[in-house]
Amino acid sequence: MKKILFVFALFSLTIISCGETKKEDVKKEIETPQEEAKEAPAAGNDMIALGEKLFTDKTCVSCHQLDAKIVGPSIKDIVKIYDQYDASLVEFLKGNKEAIVETDPGQVAIMKANLDGFVKDLKDEELEALAAYMKNAK
Numbered sequence: 001m002k003k004i005l006f007v008f009a010l011f012s013l014t015i016i017s018c019g020e021t022k023k024e025d026v027k028k029e030i031e032t033p034q035e036e037a038k039e040a041p042a043a044g045n046d047m048i049a050l051g052e053k054l055f056t057d058k059t060c061v062s063c064h065q066l067d068a069k070i071v072g073p074s075i076k077d078i079v080k081i082y083d084q085y086d087a088s089l090v091e092f093l094k095g096n097k098e099a100i101v102e103t104d105p106g107q108v109a110i111m112k113a114n115l116d117g118f119v120k121d122l123k124d125e126e127l128e129a130l131a132a133y134m135k136n137a138k
């Protein structure tokens with residue numbers, strides 16, 4: 001019975017959140033820890049989904065495949081090296097850090113052109129999303 005009530009509360013929350021009216025009341029009915037436990041993985045998945053979309057929209061995918069090097073190194077190779085050095089993908093994308101995966105100036109210039117062309121207008125959370133997608137790509 002409790003479970004049904006909880007599901008109902010979630011359902012109402014979805015409907016009412018459109019109207020903004022009783023949102024706070026409904027929120028209080030749901031126990032906070034339970035709500036957090038439900039939302040944490042969902043937020044992560046949302047980030048990854050946004051990252052995946054950006055990875056296509058911002059043309060990253062045309063040079064970075066999951067497993068194989070094409071123009072740029074594969075996502076897996078990039079993430080492996082970033083893990084190894086405990087480096088931040090976001091900082092690289094922001095242009096704050098030098099390339100560590102491939103340091104050949106010609107290759108770096110290709111990627112740099114993308115940072116200047118596509119990446120510089122992205123918001124911090126979009127960069128975080130791109131990084132989340134890359135780290136979780138399988």
Ligand code: HEC
Nearest residue numbers: 058059060063071072073099100101102107108110111114
């Ligand atoms: C035109 C091809 C091209 C596109 C498009 C491209 N990249 Fe790259 N990328 C490269 C090349 C070449 C390298 C290797 C040079 C380097 O490591 O900086 C690279 C390297 C990287 C690296 C590793 C940097 C390092 O430390 O060496 C990351 C992270 C990366 N790209 C992310 C992205 C993301 C995110 C996008 C989309 C916004 C993107 N790339 C779009 C060609 C591209």
